[in-house]
Amino acid sequence: MPFHPLHPVSDVRAIESAALAELPSFTLMQRAGDAAAAAAMSLLGNEAVAAAAAERSVLVLAGPGNNGGDALVAAANLAALGITVEVHWHGKEDALPPDARIALERARAAGLQPRAGANAVMVASRRWSLVIDGLFGIGLRRAIDGPLRGIVEAVNALACPVLALDVPSGLDADTGNVVGGGAAIRATDTISFIADKPGLHTGAGRDHAGRVHVADLQIALGYFPEPRCGLTQPSDFASSLRPRAQQSHKGSFGDTVLVGGAAGMAGALVLASRAALLCGSGRVIAAFAGPPPAYDPLHPEVMCRDGSHIDFGAAIKGALVLGPGLGTTPSARDLLGRALASEAAMLVDADGLNLLSAHDDLTAAVVSRATPAVLTPHPLEAARLLKTEVGRVQADRLAAARTLASRFRCIAVLKGSGTVIADPDGEAFINPTGNPALATGGSGDVLSGITGALLAQGWPPRDAALGGVWIHGRAADELAEAGTGPVGLAAGELIPAARRILNQLIHLHAASR
Ligand SMILES: NC(=O)C1=CN([C@@H]2O[C@H](COP(=O)(O)OP(=O)(O)OC[C@H]3O[C@@H](n4cnc5c(N)ncnc54)[C@H](O)[C@@H]3O)[C@@H](O)[C@H]2O)[C@@H](O)CC1
Numbered sequence: 375m376p377f378h379p380l381h382p383v384s385d386v387r388a389i390e391s392a393a394l395a396e397l398p399s400f401t402l403m404q405r406a407g408d409a410a411a412a413a414a415m416s417l418l419g420n421e422a423v424a425a426a427a428a429e430r431s432v433l434v435l436a437g438p439g440n441n442g443g444d445a446l447v448a449a450a451n452l453a454a455l456g457i458t459v460e461v462h463w464h465g466k467e468d469a470l471p472p473d474a475r476i477a478l479e480r481a482r483a484a485g486l487q488p489r490a491g492a493n494a495v496m497v498a499s500r501r502w503s504l505v506i507d508g509l510f511g512i513g514l515r516r517a518i519d520g521p522l523r524g525i526v527e528a529v530n531a532l533a534c535p536v537l538a539l540d541v542p543s544g545l546d547a548d549t550g551n552v553v554g555g556g557a558a559i560r561a562t563d564t565i566s567f568i569a570d571k572p573g574l575h576t577g578a579g580r581d582h583a584g585r586v587h588v589a590d591l592q593i594a595l596g597y598f599p600e601p602r603c604g605l606t607q608p609s610d611f612a613s614s615l616r617p618r619a620q621q622s623h624k625g626s627f628g629d630t631v632l633v634g635g636a637a638g639m640a641g642a643l644v645l646a647s648r649a650a651l652l653c654g655s656g657r658v659i660a661a662f663a664g665p666p667p668a669y670d671p672l673h674p675e676v677m678c679r680d681g682s683h684i685d686f687g688a689a690i691k692g693a694l695v696l697g698p699g700l701g702t703t704p705s706a707r708d709l710l711g712r713a714l715a716s717e718a719a720m721l722v723d724a725d726g727l728n729l730l731s732a733h734d735d736l737t738a739a740v741v742s743r744a745t746p747a748v749l750t751p752h753p754l755e756a757a758r759l760l761k762t763e764v765g766r767v768q769a770d771r772l773a774a775a776r777t778l779a780s781r782f783r784c785i786a787v788l789k790g791s792g793t794v795i796a797d798p799d800g801e802a803f804i805n806p807t808g809n810p811a812l813a814t815g816g817s818g819d820v821l822s823g824i825t826g827a828l829l830a831q832g833w834p835p836r837d838a839a840l841g842g843v844w845i846h847g848r849a850a851d852e853l854a855e856a857g858t859g860p861v862g863l864a865a866g867e868l869i870p871a872a873r874r875i876l877n878q879l880i881h882l883h884a885a886s887r
């Protein structure tokens with residue numbers, strides 16, 4: 375079970391209504407508003423609150439439903455702390471849900487005068503210390519348009535922190551898409567109520583949600599269904615983070631045999647091979663579809679071979695990585711076909727995936743494997759595998775990854791912002807590490823090599839996929855924090871960083887056992 379659950383909106387609605395049935399009305403909204411005000415205070419800076427409170431002006435945007443109700447409660451709390459609060463209210467008195475009506479009455483009783491009909495110019499007219507976005511939560515039904523669109527765009531143009539309540543208005547909390555191609559708030563922080571939600575972490579979600587905080591509203595765990603999705607944490611693959619025994623030899627850590635590197639694309643295979651080497655594979659064999667180089671001058675430890683000479687029928691003690699720079703020629707297809715017959719642990723990427731999409735017999739070889747292969751498509755490769763459009767993959771990345779996993783009986787790794795990892799039983803993870811530095815040629819090859827090395831060392835495919843993706847993203851994060859990126863990170867620079875992170879994780883895990 376995931377250590378950091380992500381619940382779809384349907385779960386959250388069910389949890390909410392079960393809890394509401396046993397609690398006095400308004401309890402959850404009060405808790406949501408209290409949690410929102412506390413988060414706002416910490417964004418404003420708690421220190422010297424009494425002295426400087428009135429100098430901080432907070433704009434609270436409250437919408438027509440219960441998300442607006444949460445915002446009104448938060449506004450009243452902040453006003454009670456002496457903060458200057460201006461509330462723009464975009465609701466209709468005669469169509470308010472009961473809890474939001476109570477919130478509106480209490481806000482008025484607290485001396486606030488929620489202003490109706492405020493527009494984008496009013497949003498842009500002052501220097502706010504903070505904006506609280508309570509326009510829409512999980513009840514958004516269609517694109518934000520009309521005057522509200524202008525308001526959202528005005529908020530997005532402000533330089534101050536923006537705290538979104540439950541979900542940034544305009545974002546689909548399940549898929550991470552901007553609803554209907556309309557506008558959506560770009561928050562610096564989001565406080566997600568009851569549970570964390572997948573759409574905050576994948577697709578456009580990361581750009582809109584900012585830092586995500588979770589307020590469970592004190593709802594007991596018994597109300598929560600078993601999660602089918604999580605945000606990957608190292609704890610999720612910790613059982614594979616084992617220290618090495620003193621009495622070990624290179625055979626203890628497996629061979630990684632990497633297949634690809636057609637003429638003109640040798641670099642892809644070289645990068646993947648170096649990553650496999652530095653992430654702990656006992657031996658690394660680069661099997662070239664094109665002419666092999668004599669050796670890799672940076673890492674002569676990598677054995678460079680002619681792929682046509684590799685006997686995939688022999689038992690390979692380790693893992694295969696199939697695809698980096700493989701090409702899609704008939705000879706590449708034959709090479710892949712021979713490799714897919716191996717029973718070794720396996721990862722398929724890049725042109726390996728393109729060949730799978732085009733040849734049913736190759737797909738059948740993947741589907742019929744005893745242990746699932748790891749498939750690592752980017753959205754376009756995923757679209758080819760699913761015989762659909764890339765837009766449809768991106769419209770629901772979780773669903774696309776789950777479909778891939780069940781159709782190909784594989785561990786599907788759908789790359790992108792918030793990479794999704796799904797297994798054939800429908801359990802899925804969204805990876806929280808990584809940044810735009812990874813949007814560079816060769817970074818996928820490095821991911822294949824890291825993950826292949828973990829497979830070669832005996833990690834189960836699910837753990838290798840979760841761990842490989844997490845480590846790869848974390849490497850990019852650490853490099854970007856140190857100034858090596860996000861602009862100009864070269865994929866090869868990820869490799870030593872990934873090695874350091876893997877060793878740190880093993881060390882940390884051993885210390886905590
Ligand atoms: N029901 C409860 O007791 C609780 C609700 N909570 C909050 O309530 C939210 C859900 O509340 P609601 O179900 O009322 O939904 P929302 O407040 O998200 O929005 C629903 C309202 O927006 C309107 N609407 C939807 N899309 C629109 C669009 N594009 N343009 C204009 N109007 C649009 C709907 O007609 C409806 O009036 C959660 O996200 C959370 O913030 C929390 O307070 C926890 C407790």
Ligand SMILES: [K+]
Nearest residue numbers: 510539541543
């Ligand atoms: K919101």
